[in-house]
Amino acid sequence: MNEMFQGILSWDFIASGIRVTTPILLAALGALIAESAGTPNIALEGIMLISAFIGVIVSGFTGSLWLAIIFGVIVGTLMAAILAYFALKLKTDIILAAIALNIFASGGTIFFLAMLTGDKGSSASVNSLLIPNVTIPIIDKIPILGDILSGHHSITYVAIVLIFVVQYMMYKTPLGLRIRAVGENPDAAESVGISVVKTRFIALMLSGFLASLGGLFLSMGYVSWFARDMTAGRGWIALAAQALGGLNAFGVAAGSFLFGFTEAVSYSLQIFDIPYEFTQSLPFIITIIVLGIYAWRKVKASGKLNVSNSSVGPTEK
Amino acid sequence: MKKVLIVILLTVFVLSAFSATRVLNLINGTLGDKSFFDSAERGMVMVQENLGLETKTIEMGYNPSEWKPTLEDMSDSGMYDLIVVGTWQMVDTLAEIAPYYPEITYIIYDTDMPFDKGNLDNVYAMTYKQNEGSFLAGALAAMVSTDPDFEYSNPDSKLIGMLGGMDIGVINDFLVGYIEGAQYVDPEIRVTTSYVGAWNDPAKGKEFTLAMYRQGADVVFAVAGETGNGVLEAAKEMDRWSIGVDSDMQLIYEEKDMEIVNHMLTSMLKNVDQSVYRAVELYLNDELPLGTTEALGLKEGAVGLANNQYFDKFLEENPDIAERLDELEQMILEGEISVSSAFGMTNEELNVIRDAAK
Amino acid sequence: MADNCILEMKNIWKIYPNGVVANKDMNLKVNKGEIHALLGENGAGKSTLMKILFGIEQPTKGEIIYEGRQVDISSPHKAIEYGIGMVHQHFMLVPSLTVAENIILGMEPKKGLSIDIDQAYRFVQEQSDLFGLPVPSKEKVKDISVGMKQRVEIIKTLVRGANLIILDEPTAVLTPQETVDLFNALKNLTEKGKTIIFITHKLNEVKEIADRITVTRRGRVVGTADVKDISEIEMSKMMVGRDVDIRIEKEPAQSGEKLMEINDLEFTRTDGVKSLKGISFSLREGEILGVAGVEGNGQTELVQIITGIIPREKGRIKLNQVELPKITDPGFCRDAGLSHIPSDRMERGVAADSTIAENIISDRFKKVPFSKNGVIKWKEVYGFGEEMIKEFDIRTDSARTEIKMLSGGNIQKVVVAREFTAHSKITIADQPTRGIDVAAADFIRRRLVKERENNLGVLLVSADLTELLEVADRIIVLFKGEIVAHFKEVKQINETVLGEYMLGIKRMSSEEMGDL
């Protein structure tokens, strides 16, 4: 018991929570942008996976960290562009197209991993590089604050900054205004000469860009290799985090942190005799409960009970 | 004379061309775990290089529905004389299929076979006494954990850990040995255990291990296949100790990341590679005891702590630990210590052991 | 004359992916500085033609010559570049954004990376002063009136430098007074050198404002003429292709028992606006009760509450002596003997991917002969569908045709076929003829009158005042959630009188209204 609290109360635990949150947060911010444009991106899972894979392979074969990051981001963004192309130009149902891309990512990474390294499980035989952690000079020395604020992965800091950037972009810049307009009334946007297709393309690609950063974090920071299906549902969880936070970047960040810390707690709960199946279900159960409460409050507020008036969640267009 | 020689050579050549033994290795998972399955694959490489046989490895993945059709199809293809499979998960499948192909010899490692049910005269099985090797690993972990001389240890917390891939017999066999070894050295030591529930999720392995380290564990024994790689990462990040499993992970990581190597004490070897190689060699010499299970332990050199340059250096610097380990090993070999096995234990019996170490 | 021509559309064809041919070899010539009315029934192809001009749709064949050069208008963006603007029938505004944000959308003034919002407000102020169209620039669009929304739309096109402005049925949602304002503004714009294309199917408006007209029918251009050279009768002949008997003959109402009683009904919208403030009235057997009012004054809520789509906040409703429960349940209302022609047929009136027959049985599929023991008898269903096609003159080849393949008027006939064969005592008809061709509208109005003659009750909500005056026996007027007028003798009033009450300029006392 005692150790349990030691575990949770230690500052390392907070670091662990932040680490678990980082990829979810990035993908959830991506989900936010895509959702605002009225084109939910449920290919985040696959995009993260592909980027994680590309980062490892490029860094392993070229030895260049920058190339790895650049290629990881480009390929991730490209995946989103493919989704956008099929959904917007070829009129594929965006959810089915995204599911197809997720299938592609899951099987394709294994196929190419086997083709390039001979292994199907992980990239263990590739000497891939890591994106470094950042130590903030002075703050690092301050006892508790230093532990909390300093020493995280570079992408974690990028992710935190991106919360503000995304919020600023969505609510203060022309692009954000256009994305919101396109999401809320595409015809209106079209009528003033804003290309709905182009704006949604941009929004989806931005979401792909953010998710690909999350993917790079997974394979080049969180751990130092690529493993098959290593995203393990984080792209889906990001959607849930977005659903919790609505169209506000701070809300979405709060949703992501809720999820990240619940998961971190579940790791510490291992130590109890609680069966691990329960502790591992915890983050998902909490998400469902929070979603339920959130939806219930919305229902109560609107006072309408017919399904057709549904306005909760990412399937709404 | 010359002619005769040519005829003989030709005959040998032709015969060998037709009878060259082809060996197939079926992995019911994927390669790249750096421990268990990779070890089996190393055995195949040894077979190919040293015995000159043609070999092939197929990764069947983790979905059990694929295993039987694959084994069946490959047996049926008539392309292989010797088929190697592993783990308990293949027992039922093999028992069902082997009788249909008496001309093929099957080797199965890391499990027993139901030979008493008959009809399995073309199967040879090997088990490993991982509990014996783990006993030594546990003893080592306990000694390091309580010794104030080590940079990465905190002698105040008498706590060590083990990360298991799944809550199953083989893994618990490791655990029982590990606990007994640790408590043999220091009865007060406590052992915390986490099961990830997956063989291929190193990221989760890492988080679980970090939680154990946060709790105060100094040494964590990684018994989780590919997932176990997360333990090594966590040790590096938190400046604690880790112990690898199945393969000599220090040698595997020395090119990739010396920091990881430096945070490892050693690896508890389960020499699948050598035992597979040995079995193939016996087969070629017609000495393979088909229809039986051999239990391979410390005595047979199938399990034990890895003696690589890093561990040797460690033992040199800490002669008392080296001495104690030697002593324990001798006691096991001579039967003075009999390590319990998790096989055949009920859940309750197992919990008694686990709880005693909490 | 020729050099005065600003736009020429030549041999335009448009075939939609579902095979519907909307434009067949259409030609249109518009002169600079004129108000050119594009006249035609709904479904005649005039909206499609304008969508092509504005780049929303691409023509299958044909060419467009604008200001003397052949142009390829591939998107609204291109159209705006050429100086073509369009005010759509359904407003193209983003409700949660402010008026200013809606106007500057796509041409945002910037300060660094952000939008310079102060500059935006100043800009909107300047422009609205310039064209004499004041708008509340800081308010959210969802909070402003319909007339105001239209003004915002017009400013939107003007600030983008539009010289040619297309207005798609701009008066459909306006009161007579608002219409007058709009017409003044339009005349003002032509004086400033702008050219206006005005889509409508209302002949009186054409007479009032347009310089020239082009009449369309069934996807073809029938002809172009100067308005002063042509009479309304001639226009309507060109439009419909035959003489239309506009007046509907009917006997005076013989109203009987109360069919529907509404008592003190209240409703508050989610945005906090109280849209029904204690409404009480009743509907009797054998009468058509008309409900007039500018859109957004509570009619939608009234209809949706009576039909069980949204829950009421307070008040009681009795249908055929049955008290309506508080929870929403359209099925209950139907069982109580209520039919409902919804205002937006595509939203609520039909299922587009289902067949005609499937749509017609949606309220009675559980009954004999359409099903037995939970199993649908498709033979009966399609047999009935074919009958309805004949009876209601639905233009199609089979009851297995999917709804989405039909034209608007035919879709409305499907709705009407279902609702009029439900054997209900009460029919709620909410904008039953909106957006359909004259012949179909005429057909539906006559059916409504027939219902009344069968001693049934009809509640007719309509924005088309001519229709109300023609069909209804009594009319009530809704303004801001209250009944402000009640006319028992419809024949004695006209559109202007109604308009004054609809805009809240006048209001009857309860004595004047009498027994509702």
Add this chain to the structure above:
Amino acid sequence: MKADKRFTLYRIGISVGIALLIGYIIVFIASVPSTDIAFMKKMKEAFDSANEAYKYFLTGALVRWRFTGAAFNQSGFIQWINEAVPIIITGLAVSMVFTAKQFNIGAEGQMFLGAAVATAVAIYFPGIPFISTLLVILTAMAVGAGFASIPGFMKAKLKASEMVTSLMLNYVAFFMGLFIIKTFLRDTEAGSLVSLEFQQQTMLPLLNERYRWHIGIFIALGMTVLVWFIMKKTTWGYKVKLIGDNIKFAEYSGINSSKMVFQVQVAAGAVAGSAGIIELLGYHGRFLWLYSPGYGWDGIIIATLARNNPLFVPLAALFLSYIRVGAKIMGRYTNIAPEIVAILQAVIILLVTAEAFLAKWKQRSINKEATQSETNDTPVQVGEVR
């Protein structure tokens, strides 16, 4: 319109063709030898081995290629049929919820948990042929239905997005299923986390003992007919279609949409719940999944390919399992990883569902039809287009 259906067929055919072509190109590239030989020779070798790989891929499920020649591949054929069984069932379940336009993707969890709980019955209920088998399957269906009622309830009553909740519940179902097996049903003698063996009489009858061809395929086809009947011939199915087509219209017509949303999710959950246990009953004889086998996700692919029509579901499932078995056989005999099939699947889904793919072609033919009838001066409907 006739053109509509015709082009749907074309689109499916062309999509499959393009996917196979892309697959071939990838296989070709993967087959280029790295040895230092002349370019043409390299190409020749790659061509040969790619052809060899595709031979196994396209025919492997039916033909056994030996040194001596080709023969019927009985085991491949049976694997093909057996593998289609669970995904036919999940495909039916998904097509039901998709018909109602509900994006419930919880079939995976329903199938897994259903199988885990039904395992208890299969182990402990006395083995009476047929009856106990039926009971086991019904248990799995009940569990699937029960589990589906959670997202169903949350959607119907709380309007919470069924997509997110059903997804989250997949994870919960997975962990709960493993927990049940581990704690209550585990075979402690076993060296892995598996359940005790099922009662012998509870197992599905076999058509072929040697390769375990079980009667699951007939159960799946039976369910197909049943689901088809329910969806196309009953008032309930009509209501489901209506809420999928236009839920506001359904409500307006007097259908209780919340109730229907709930019911269809529960009904689909019941169908999905049986997918896993049927495979266990027919093939494995015990619960042995440590990973969720993904049949629920396959159901989405199949429902999409079948355009939610229950009668097409078995065809789509058989197609999918054919290329999968082919890919696995290819993987065994060549060095091409069978995961390539995932790439093909993705391409097929993307193109089959791409409404505008080949639309120009289709439009041209529609234009032709329309202008022809115009010039012949037969009346043509004039449409208002939304």
